[in-house]
Amino acid sequence: MAHTEKKQFAVIGMGRFGLSVAKALSGMGFDVLAIDSDELQTQAVSTIVTHAVSADSTDEEALRALGIRNFDVVVVAIGEDIQASILTTLILKDMGGPLIVVKAQNELHGKVLHKIGADKVIYPERDMGLRVAHHLTSPNILDYIELSDEYSIVELRATKAMIGQNLKELNVRAKFGCNVMAIKRGTKMNISPSSSDRLSEGDVLVIVGEKNDLTKMELAYSEG
Numbered sequence: 001m002a003h004t005e006k007k008q009f010a011v012i013g014m015g016r017f018g019l020s021v022a023k024a025l026s027g028m029g030f031d032v033l034a035i036d037s038d039e040l041q042t043q044a045v046s047t048i049v050t051h052a053v054s055a056d057s058t059d060e061e062a063l064r065a066l067g068i069r070n071f072d073v074v075v076v077a078i079g080e081d082i083q084a085s086i087l088t089t090l091i092l093k094d095m096g097g098p099l100i101v102v103k104a105q106n107e108l109h110g111k112v113l114h115k116i117g118a119d120k121v122i123y124p125e126r127d128m129g130l131r132v133a134h135h136l137t138s139p140n141i142l143d144y145i146e147l148s149d150e151y152s153i154v155e156l157r158a159t160k161a162m163i164g165q166n167l168k169e170l171n172v173r174a175k176f177g178c179n180v181m182a183i184k185r186g187t188k189m190n191i192s193p194s195s196s197d198r199l200s201e202g203d204v205l206v207i208v209g210e211k212n213d214l215t216k217m218e219l220a221y222s223e224g
């Protein structure tokens with residue numbers, strides 16, 4: 001789809017996470033307004049993003065003066081000061097306008113954020129911890145993405161036992177109740193694999209399933 005106008009992003013809180021989001025969006029060519037109450041933090045980012053201002057996001061007037069309502073997306077990346085994160089989200093929600101994405105410190109913080117109307121709550125530390133843990137328990141697991149409380153997606157490198165088998169012979173659907181959504185081969189991606197597709201060394205399977213089923217499958221293939 002062609003976009004006539006570029007999306008406008010604001011990122012509040014230039015800790016490691018906020019900075020990384022702001023840098024990445026800027027690198028993709030988007031306009032980014034970076035906000036932090038600490039002037040040193042905004043100075044550090046001023047050469048990277050379109051605008052960097054020092055302001056307290058719990059100050060409604062300050063946010064209004066920055067025209068925050070006109071942005072498409074606001075990312076609230078204040079971590080430690082949970083009160084400031086909640087207040088900021090509440091003010092943004094009351095103003096209406098942008099999609100509000102907020103980083104949560106823990107489950108309780110996340111629950112509150114959902115209750116007050118955050119459009120998306122993210123848990124970078126928890127999610128990265130989960131991904132690293134899955135990779136560590138089985139080196140064939142290249143990535144692990146949680147879709148919901150029940151479902152996840154794993155990227156599994158084809159083990160020795162899998163190589164040469166087709167998907168019908170592999171039969172992860174019957175054995176583990178999981179579905180192979182795609183097979184990556186080098187830079188190519190087969191997004192509608194058929195039962196006769198045979199696995200080669202280096203192939204990566206993208207598999208969706210219930211978490212318990214995926215864990216069983218991971219354990220079954222952990223030695224490959």
Ligand code: ATP
Pocket residue numbers: 012013014015016017018035036037038041055056057058077078079080081084
């Ligand atoms: P990370 O783990 O991503 O480094 P963190 O979760 O430890 O960050 P903090 O360091 O607590 O998060 O906060 C990130 C940034 O948010 C800090 O640079 C801080 O100055 C800024 N910040 C905190 N409160 C406010 C506020 N009310 N308005 C604007 N910025 C704020």
